[in-house]
Amino acid sequence: MTDNDPPKKANSSVRLVEVTEDQDGQRVDNFLLSRLKGVPKSRIYRLLRKGEVRVNKGRVKPETRLSCGDVVRIPPVRVSERPAIAGPGVGLQKLLQQSVVYEDDRVLVINKPAGLAVHGGSGINLGLIESLRAMHPQQHFLELVHRLDRDTSGCIMLAKKRSALRWLQDEMRNHRVTKEYTALVKGRWPADRRRIDVPLRKNELKSGERIVKVSADGKASATQFSVLQRFQRATLVKARLETGRTHQIRVHSQFAGHPLAGDSKYGDEEFNLYMKQAGLERMFLHASSLKFRLPDSEQVCAVEAELPPELATPLEQLK
Structure with missing residues (x-):
C-alpha cells in the first residue's frame, strides 16, 4: 500500500447474518452492497461467483431473493475506508423536520423543498434520502418510494420498512x-x-x-x-x-x-x-x-x- 492509497480495514472473520423481516425479498447482491460499504461492486459479484457467499450453506446467484430467516455467510473482506460525507447542516435539518406532513412506523411523507435532489449523485453528495438517514441513524431501513425532480417541491413518500416499500411500489404500479x-x-x-x-x-x-x-x-x-x-x-x-x-x-x-x-x-x-x-x-x-x-x-x-x-x-x- 502506498502513501496515496486509502487505508483499509480487514473484516477478519466470517459473518453469519440472519435475514430479518424487513429484508425479506431483497436481492442478495443488494443485501451485500448495504453491508460491505466501500467494497467495489465487482468484488462483491466475484465473491458470489466464486461461491464465497452462501445462503443457508448453498451457493447463490446475484439475483437470488432472500427470505426472512435465511442465514447469509459473508466472508472476510478488506474494506476501503472512505472519507465520511458531511451530514446536513443545522438549517437543512430544521427545514426537513418542519416539512414532515405524515409519519407512522412504516411510512414517511415529506414536503420536499425545491432545489434539494432526492438522492446524491452526478456531483451531488447529499440529497434528501442521505440527509434523512443521517438525521435518523437509529432507523435501519429508509428508502424512497418514488422520485421528484430536484426543482419540484412537494409530497414525496419514503418507506421505513422493506415490506412497506414493496406494498407502496406495488400500489403505484x-x-x-x-x-x-x-x-x-x-x-x-x-x-x-x-x-x-x-x-x-x-x-x-x-x-x-x-x-x-x-x-x-x-x-x-x-x-x-x-x-x-x-x-x-x-x-x-x-x-x-x-x-x-x-x-x-x-x-x-x-x-x-x-x-x-x-x-x-x-x-x-x-x-x-x-x-x-x-x-x-x-x-x-x-x-x-x-x-x-x-x-x-x-x-x-x-x-x-x-x-x-x-x-x-x-x-x-x-x-
Whole structure:
C-alpha cells in the first residue's frame, strides 16, 4: 500500500447474518452492497461467483431473493475506508423536520423543498434520502418510494420498512396511488382540455442532461388537467398523473402549448421573464397531494402540502 492509497480495514472473520423481516425479498447482491460499504461492486459479484457467499450453506446467484430467516455467510473482506460525507447542516435539518406532513412506523411523507435532489449523485453528495438517514441513524431501513425532480417541491413518500416499500411500489404500479400537482402555465388553458395522452421518449445528451420529447416510439404517458384559477397571462392548473414518466407534466404542458412558468428547459423565455418580474425565481411545479392505502390496510391516507412562499407570493402579484 502506498502513501496515496486509502487505508483499509480487514473484516477478519466470517459473518453469519440472519435475514430479518424487513429484508425479506431483497436481492442478495443488494443485501451485500448495504453491508460491505466501500467494497467495489465487482468484488462483491466475484465473491458470489466464486461461491464465497452462501445462503443457508448453498451457493447463490446475484439475483437470488432472500427470505426472512435465511442465514447469509459473508466472508472476510478488506474494506476501503472512505472519507465520511458531511451530514446536513443545522438549517437543512430544521427545514426537513418542519416539512414532515405524515409519519407512522412504516411510512414517511415529506414536503420536499425545491432545489434539494432526492438522492446524491452526478456531483451531488447529499440529497434528501442521505440527509434523512443521517438525521435518523437509529432507523435501519429508509428508502424512497418514488422520485421528484430536484426543482419540484412537494409530497414525496419514503418507506421505513422493506415490506412497506414493496406494498407502496406495488400500489403505484397498479395505479392505486393518486399523485396531484399544482402548476402555473402560460396563457389560457382551455377548460375542456382535460387530458393529454401522448407517448414520451427520454434521451440523454453526451453531457448527461436528460431531454424528454413527444415521440410515437416513446412510452405511453397520460396526465389529467383541470383549471384552478385564471390570470391575465397565465393559468393555475391541477395535474393528476396517470403514468409517472420523467418530466411528464412539463412536456405534456409544452405539447399543449402552455409551458410551465419558470421552466428553463421546456418553457417559454418571454413568459419566464414576465413571471420573474412578478417574483418567480424557480419552476412553478409543486406536488400538492398524495392519496394512498396504508400498507396491509384498507385505510386510505390523504396528505397535502401547501404552496411554499416562493410560489404563493408570485401568485398574489398576478392578482
